[in-house]
Amino acid sequence: MARKLLIALAAGAIALTATACNTVKGVGQDIESVGQAGDDAIH
Numbered sequence: 001m002a003r004k005l006l007i008a009l010a011a012g013a014i015a016l017t018a019t020a021c022n023t024v025k026g027v028g029q030d031i032e033s034v035g036q037a038g039d040d041a042i043h
Helices: 002-042
Strands: none
């Protein structure tokens, strides 16, 4: 029983980590696109 709980918690932690990674990557892409749009507007 404890082993199943540990496996479930580990799987949940991995899923949350993967989701957070994708979120940070998306924010980085948004910031990059805003920077590019500003650069295009200046030139």
